[in-house]
Amino acid sequence: MARVYRPELTRALFGTAAVLAVTLTSGSALAAGKDALLVTIAGDAASLDPHVQWDTDSYTVYRNIFDNLVTRNAKGEIVPQIGKSWKYLNDNEIEFELVDGIKFHDGTPLTAQDVVFSVQRITNPAFKSPQLSQFNSIVEAQVVGPNKIRLRTSSPYPALMAQLVKLSVVPEATVKKTGDVEFNQKPVGSGPYKLVNWQRGVRIDLEAVPGYWRGKAPFEKVVFRGVSDPSTRIADLRTGKADVIRNVLTDDAPLIAKDPNLQVLSVPTERIGYMFLNALHGPTADVRVRRAIAHAVDRKGIIDALLGGYGKMVNIVLTPANFGYIDGFQGYPFDPAKAKALIKEAGADGAQLTFITSPVYDQRVVQAIQQMLGEVGLKVNIATSDQPTFLKRRQGNPAEAGNLSTGNWSCACQDADGVIYPLFQSESIWSKYKDKDFDAAVEAARTTLDEKKRMDAYRKAFELLERDVPGIGLFQGVAIYAARKELQWAPTPNEAFFVFDMKWNG
Amino acid sequence: MTGFLLNRAAQSIVSFWGAISIVFVIMHLSGDPTLLLVPEGATRADIEQLRHLLGFDRPLIVQYADYLFQLLRFDFGASLIQRVPVMDIILSRLPYTLWLGGCALALALLIGIPVGVLTGLFRGRLVDRICMPIVLIGQSMPTFWSGILLILLFAVELRWLPSSGAESSVSVIMPAVALGALSMATYARIARTGVIEELSKEYVRAVRAKGVSGIQVVLSHVLRNASIPIITVSALEIANLLAGAVIVETVFAWPGLGQLAVQSIASRDFLVVQGLVVLGAFTHIGLNFVADLLYGVVDPRISLSRRDT
Numbered sequence: 045m046a047r048v049y050r051p052e053l054t055r056a057l058f059g060t061a062a063v064l065a066v067t068l069t070s071g072s073a074l075a076a077g078k079d080a081l082l083v084t085i086a087g088d089a090a091s092l093d094p095h096v097q098w099d100t101d102s103y104t105v106y107r108n109i110f111d112n113l114v115t116r117n118a119k120g121e122i123v124p125q126i127g128k129s130w131k132y133l134n135d136n137e138i139e140f141e142l143v144d145g146i147k148f149h150d151g152t153p154l155t156a157q158d159v160v161f162s163v164q165r166i167t168n169p170a171f172k173s174p175q176l177s178q179f180n181s182i183v184e185a186q187v188v189g190p191n192k193i194r195l196r197t198s199s200p201y202p203a204l205m206a207q208l209v210k211l212s213v214v215p216e217a218t219v220k221k222t223g224d225v226e227f228n229q230k231p232v233g234s235g236p237y238k239l240v241n242w243q244r245g246v247r248i249d250l251e252a253v254p255g256y257w258r259g260k261a262p263f264e265k266v267v268f269r270g271v272s273d274p275s276t277r278i279a280d281l282r283t284g285k286a287d288v289i290r291n292v293l294t295d296d297a298p299l300i301a302k303d304p305n306l307q308v309l310s311v312p313t314e315r316i317g318y319m320f321l322n323a324l325h326g327p328t329a330d331v332r333v334r335r336a337i338a339h340a341v342d343r344k345g346i347i348d349a350l351l352g353g354y355g356k357m358v359n360i361v362l363t364p365a366n367f368g369y370i371d372g373f374q375g376y377p378f379d380p381a382k383a384k385a386l387i388k389e390a391g392a393d394g395a396q397l398t399f400i401t402s403p404v405y406d407q408r409v410v411q412a413i414q415q416m417l418g419e420v421g422l423k424v425n426i427a428t429s430d431q432p433t434f435l436k437r438r439q440g441n442p443a444e445a446g447n448l449s450t451g452n453w454s455c456a457c458q459d460a461d462g463v464i465y466p467l468f469q470s471e472s473i474w475s476k477y478k479d480k481d482f483d484a485a486v487e488a489a490r491t492t493l494d495e496k497k498r499m500d501a502y503r504k505a506f507e508l509l510e511r512d513v514p515g516i517g518l519f520q521g522v523a524i525y526a527a528r529k530e531l532q533w534a535p536t537p538n539e540a541f542f543v544f545d546m547k548w549n550g
Numbered sequence: 551m552t553g554f555l556l557n558r559a560a561q562s563i564v565s566f567w568g569a570i571s572i573v574f575v576i577m578h579l580s581g582d583p584t585l586l587l588v589p590e591g592a593t594r595a596d597i598e599q600l601r602h603l604l605g606f607d608r609p610l611i612v613q614y615a616d617y618l619f620q621l622l623r624f625d626f627g628a629s630l631i632q633r634v635p636v637m638d639i640i641l642s643r644l645p646y647t648l649w650l651g652g653c654a655l656a657l658a659l660l661i662g663i664p665v666g667v668l669t670g671l672f673r674g675r676l677v678d679r680i681c682m683p684i685v686l687i688g689q690s691m692p693t694f695w696s697g698i699l700l701i702l703l704f705a706v707e708l709r710w711l712p713s714s715g716a717e718s719s720v721s722v723i724m725p726a727v728a729l730g731a732l733s734m735a736t737y738a739r740i741a742r743t744g745v746i747e748e749l750s751k752e753y754v755r756a757v758r759a760k761g762v763s764g765i766q767v768v769l770s771h772v773l774r775n776a777s778i779p780i781i782t783v784s785a786l787e788i789a790n791l792l793a794g795a796v797i798v799e800t801v802f803a804w805p806g807l808g809q810l811a812v813q814s815i816a817s818r819d820f821l822v823v824q825g826l827v828v829l830g831a832f833t834h835i836g837l838n839f840v841a842d843l844l845y846g847v848v849d850p851r852i853s854l855s856r857r858d859t
Contacts, residue, residue, distance in 0.1 A: 084714075087813045088805075090631045097631060098589065099817060172603055172630075177592045228633050244642050245805030245813075246716055271714050271803035272812055273694075279701045279713040431818075435585040455591050466591040473594050 080265040081531075081543060084277045084286035088245050088270035093228035094212030095166040098175045098456065104290065104541040105248055105268050110212035110233035113140065113159065114205060120365065120458070120537060122205050126159065126213055126234075135200035135493055142191045146257050148215045149238040156187040161216035163195065171224075178207050178457065200491050202498060206367070206457040209538070236261040236544045245270065250543075262547040281306060281526055288527035290541070294352035300526045308526050311535040312356050314365040315454040315521035316463065319413065322476040323514040324442035327395040327422075334513040336386035337448075338376035340420040341413055345378075347519050350408045355519035360506050361464060363520040365537035368460025368489070368502040373510055375517070383420040392422070399426045400446035402434035409450055409518070424448070439473040452521060458538060460502050461490045468514055477514035558842055562835045569831035574617055577824055578610060586818040587630060604630070626825035631817050636825040640807065646716060647806030650729065650799070651791045653722050657730035658737055658787070663780070665734075666741025667773070673746055681738070689735030693794060697728045697801035714803035725802040729794050733787045740783050744776030777848060785841035789834050 089102040094110050097103075115125040127140040146154040163185035166173050181204065184196040197204060218232045231239055236258065237250035248268040252261035269286070271277045274293050278300065280286035292300065292308065301308045319341065321334045328334055347355040359375030362368060387393055397417070401410050407428075414424040427446060429437070437444050455462020465486045470478040482505055489501035509515065523539050533546040577583065584601040601607050605616075620627060626636035665685060669678040704724060705713035712721050748754065749772060757767050795808035803809065807826060814822040 087816065090817050090819070091633060093633070096633055097817075101817075169599060169603070172600065174587060174589055177589060177596045180596075225633060243805075244639070245646075245809065269715055269803065270813070272809065272816070273698075273801045273803070275698050276701060276714045276801055276803055279698075279706050282706050283709065283713045285713050285715070432582060432586055436582060439585065453590060462591055466593075473597075 081263040082287045083268045084280045084289045086291045092231045108237045110235045113208045113211045139194045148234045156193045160185045162213045203459040203461045206459050292524040292526045294354045310524045312520045313523045313537050314458045317518040319516040320449045322447045324476045326447045328447040330390045332386045332390035333392050336383040339379045339383035342378045354522040358517040361515045361517040397424045398446035399448040402431045442476045482508045573827050627821045631819040643810045653726035654730035658733035662734040662737030663741045666738035670742040670745025685735045685738045688731040693797045700724045725798050729798040748772040785837045
């Protein structure tokens, strides 16, 4: 009975389809201009005020807008930037001489007072900077000459220079005139690029500053776009919507490497993939069990099978990119038989261990470790929770903290003080380990500027960590980028993304 | 009718209060928000100081009262991460989601309903047997997968459309198709069932007997009666579109509320997340309220019968 209506309805349907087809074909692919560098990162910047956020997406953009007091060269050494030279007056005081004639993008000259203001701004507790704990050892900053400033720390602080690598200098007059909220929207720096437009969530446009004091910037324009899906970032790269992308997954890297137009750029970072063992509670309070666990975990297997080879094996809880790294520690080689023997000796056969974790951490690694420990006779229960709950347990009482967990630690300071002090010093919230000698060693290492004394103290500290195993270094993290073949760039271990250091080949 | 409206409005307000209270409880009892905001290596003193500055050390009941009072003034606070009022952040992203959701809904309606009506009219015939499996495949494909397939085909291989973003006017096409595909299938199935049901009713035969042409029967009688379930489903589908936008916007880097939600969760910007959840609850409840009103417009018998209850 229904067949009567066919012509009208079919025509209507075809009409809709035709409209859709026309719309679809009218699209066009975007071509990349050679004078512009198109960058796809994982997300929009949270803040472009360099004193607010220190997350990858934000600093990837804003570090190109600002200059820092000092910086690191390709070898990782700390070298001058705004601070032309420096000398320690005593263990607590350091004096910087500044480069003369630097101008901010709005034309105002960069003065010693701007540097002092920048230090005071980021260390002011009322400003609530998430970076406060990196700089709050500085208790006083003052101008002591036309191009001279002096910083005073509460005690000798050896990681000071490493922290100052991240101190962006902002113009006092502009910040005071526009206010903090406005400055975050329209930041003004002295760096090689200035902000032209920030369309939140869509794109950020930077433009080269003519007459930049360190030389001519390599690209006229730089465009940053946030794309959170890793596969879409790769599609951007393949379609020319991006020239370089950040945060490439280990699984995707081999495919990109096969593309003749693309390249994979990777670098070992200061980020340490580590495993925590609760030395104060449960079966892991027995050092033999902790040593057994260290023998049972096949670190090379994890790197090769799960990380696609993008990780470097370490035998201590620190990477070679950090000051304080000591070569030659043997650690605990993969040896399931020895692990089983140690567990038997400790009477821990079949012991139940709680492995606390959250979706933030790579669950493949967690499950692999669970299986490895199962094979030597330890029963591991994985307790997954949301991140705040995980942190509450991990940082809380030893009795609540479970027996095991994994983490990826980076202090963004490339110094052992930012890694093993917070992780294992007995008063720290992360530590579930108590050893007077260890505490003394890391304390000694943070209160002297003498590098030799510091290294000696860290050698002692790592010997104790190897003996007591409150944590295991699993691997040195690797940052993976992908780019068009023509881009020439050597990424650095501190994961900085200075466009100034990149260029087109030929 | 007024009594019914007041009753439904009161119900909506109570549901909304319940929803925002649950949001508060989840945000504050599952863990300490301060712990998410401090960098690695922060000391206990650093955490205490920040907790005090943010007011998280006040009694929960005080924080709750403060939270309700703020919401009454449409104040979601200022993002601790972006340092911008949450309302401004949400409002800057809202147009993108409305545009994407609108396009997806239009696609779903313009394709889904004709397909549903057609397959209903030709039930069991060739059109039905070709269209329904296609519709079901559309509904079964997860958007994070179909989205990537679309990108690979139309952006990487054919180079017709941009792979991500919202900078060009054609950027909306792929996300709208990916997002609309889900609802399209739902509309097609509901319309098909509605048409089949109505066609079997006595009044259709009566109208036909009066000499009304076939096309007129469908347009002015069958479709009108079959539209009641479509309205009900629409209220749910618009809410589903907002939820689906979280995935689609992430895959296509579309700068709407869904992408904002994912980014805010990733950057631990919990006041923005809270604002989005509250807004989502408000939308859900509001849409259901509007759907209730629309029933009365489409079918006067519904408001009549409800006036008695």
